[in-house]
Amino acid sequence: MFRREWHQQILVLALLGVAVTVATVGAAFAYNVAPDGRGEFGSAGHRITFSAGSQAAAAADIAAAAEYFGTIDVLLAHFAPVAGSARPLEVRAQDPHGPFSGPMLALREGRYPSAPEEVALTESAARDLHVSVGGVVDLDGRRPTLVGLVENPRRLDDDFALVAPRPPDATDLVRILVGGSQARVEQFRGTMTVDGDVRRDSPRNDKTVGAVATFGLATVGMLLVALIAAAGFVVLAQRRLRELGLLAAMGATERHVRLVTLLNGVLVGLSAAVIGTAGGLAAWALASGRVEAAAGHRIDGLSVPWWLVAISVLLAVVTATGAAWWPARAVARIPVMLALSRRPPAPKPARRPAAVAAVLIVAGLGCFALAHQKNVALIVAGTLATPIGVLLMAPLAVSAAGRMASRLPVSGRLALRDLGRYRARAGAALAAISLALGVPVAVVIVATANAHTAAEGNLSDRQLLIRVGHGQEPFAVTPGPAAALEALGAGVDQLAVSLGGATVTPLDLLVDPARIPEPQLAEAGQLQAVEVNRRRAATDDYDGLLLYVATPAVLDTFHIPPTGGGIVTAEDGDLFFLTKERFRDPEPLTDVVRIPTPGYTSVPDTFISPTVAAGMGWEPIRAGWFMEADHALTTEERAAAHDLAVDAGLTVETRDQQASLAGLRSGATAAGMLLALGVLAMTVGLIRSEAAGDLRILAAAGASSTVRRNLTAATAGSLALLGVLLGTAGAYLVLVGAYAGDLEPLTRVPFGPLAAIACGVPAIAVAAGWLLAGRQPPALARSRFD
């Protein structure tokens, strides 16, 4: 059967092969992409970090560490402001040949600095400072020569300036890399003499976790393939029904007949595993160099988790065998005469799978409810049972669709009823499509649910926060004449235009004219902005919050409803205006209205009404602008914004994390649609290829190519639509269970991506089915007559 029906099985073989390839590449990718701590710790087992404070005490502790541990590696960090950037640049004093820090440093060009007036930069830092090797760097009030370009090969986003090793000074952050046991390091930490916080941390190895997580995803992929393969094997078994009937007629037992299809599945699995593994290893060898940017560190192309590759091979064989098992069992049970007449038995009602599905869904949701978001075993059980239950609803869904078709034109009626009649393969195909769509839908929903958490970073990837002046201190504001402010505003407008018409919202802070400025601010011609203080309940200490003026533009931009309150904030905790007189006995402010958090740490979230501010005698002063583009800013746009900001006398803050949930949403949507359409194309091909007899009858009855097109389009469209419905329902069911404790995040519905999937997949399926199905098979007319 494997040899004679190879062209029918090429689809299953290809799918399984691709799944194994993806699993191999994915496992290798995850294994290598996951951070292993060497970018922070080098080859050391632990790191001791402290602020130098006193130069003498720091030097003494470093010497004590050298004596205690024998071998240590000292890295000194000093943070220098960079014009136009909100983030300072770390100036790192490090021995390029240090005993532990070797994995943290590599030379890309030139040489390492060896003298006090020499420096090496990472490529990104050199680009920001507009300097190349041999040039002079304007850094922290000094002008060293750039002698080389370096990188941290284990953390490519680590931007720093490398200087030659030197003794610590008071402003340094000292990192000492050491070996030995944790207890020994803790013992030494207790003997240190420097003031302040001394931290010890140790590397974590997430490589295996990442690889295993990828393997989990590969298992889901294999399940997807298993569903398609099951549909394929059903078709195959029906094509060979007569031969299998002959086998039974000659005395073969049910087991013999079952073995024919089952062994065919094993062969398909083995072939796919061999082809897929070879393809995966070759693809990884080719791609490993290109994923370094995504991984954020250099990658060794030969580093592959072989044990995971072996498991994925085994999984492929098990998947194919498992997919062949049900059709093998079903075909073996068909009465001999029915098999010889090549007439499959009438489909059975889908009630039993539906009942099992309902039980699984209820059990899954029950597991979630009992887990209380803590019991991992129950959460895993719920996560498995609920989607499997939803997938088992597929036969019922196709059956129901068939029953609802009587009012449709003949093409749609025939397509839907055929799905219902051949629900074994159509149900498996629908389950595969639903799974292909359900996973990305779940990703999109989760990404949207988590889109407004502070953990997402300082700003979204579409936002810019621009401050007046080049200082990094946000509480310092720079007063200036109206003309200068106008010029800055023009610079901001120019920036907005360069970003494709970004929206710009002016931000005003407040100054107290009665307050005497701090000496260092006065020297820089700056004023201290009024701040509101928040008491942290956990630590009973205070921190300052920037207090922006709630102008109409600000209210509109940040979607703040008119509250009538004096102060509007998204922060928690009691708020105070602390003054020297009231510091000892502060009274919390009462006229405070709470609003939802904007989600990002640098987005303004505390505002005061202009009336209340005026009543306090405070004066507004332009502190900056909040800018939001209609698209995620590219690296080039960020660099251009940075350059424009420098020229205009501004400081610009952009998103400080590369990853973005918006990107994840788009990626998941696109990948899900592509995967579902691929699965759809294959399954529709399978289903319609088995309906050649129907095409012959249709042709004889005078059906034109349009009818053939409509038939395939209706098959594809209805499967796609049902897949969207089941996939989305399944995703939401699982997530409702997972978020059972707090369903509020799920109220943020990702309308855009969901609409793209819900409308896009069926529309593309219908269009593609219609376009590709017009040609009449040339041998169609002869096939039955001759």
Add this chain to the structure above:
Amino acid sequence: MTAALELRAVSKTYGEGPAEVHALRSVSLAVHRGELVAIMGPSGSGKSTLLTIAGTLEEATSGDVVIGGSDVATLSTNDRARMRRRSIGYVFQDFNLLAGLTAVENVTLPLELDGVRLRTARARGLEALAAFDLADKASRYPDELSGGERQRVAIARAVAGERRLLLADEPTGALDSVNGEAVMRLVRAACHRGVAGVIVTHDAQLASWADRVVFIRDGRIVDQTVPPAGPESLLASGSTP
């Protein structure tokens, strides 16, 4: 009188070079309205090929196929499909009905494809089924019908509407003798209403239902029975002293 179906020196060749097969060699045949012609011959003789070409499902390699006065070669693909919907009825040995459609929907299939409203088509389909004593089976799916019933539904579809040409390929091949006779009676009745019929069969007894039997071997018509003399012949002979 214009023939309902006329094949003029039709040849059909499959394959090329050493694999070339001459399925039909210069076959000429005319079938008039109301006439039932049986095609007989051994397996591989070209009977079914003749039927597919007559039914416009395949094109002849050479020669002319004229149906109801229209040369098929001059028609577009869509025109041929329209001709099959309106003028030609097909009955195969088995797999005649679409399993996803009920009996009445199978009968109304050509009408629906031709754009007739669903309600109108259904009424006409029910009429056709009633004529074949199948009105009570109208809502059954093919797998809920017996073999004889399925074939009767297929014939009902083939002659429903204004069909002028009925082509049947072993229509009784999968039936017992009683059902086979019943099917032939229906075919004969359709021809009495003016339909031209062509039946491919191996069964000489069934062929005896035909007005004329054409024997085909190796793609050539090797013999045919003479059509029975019509009433005109009696008039002609009466005028002779």
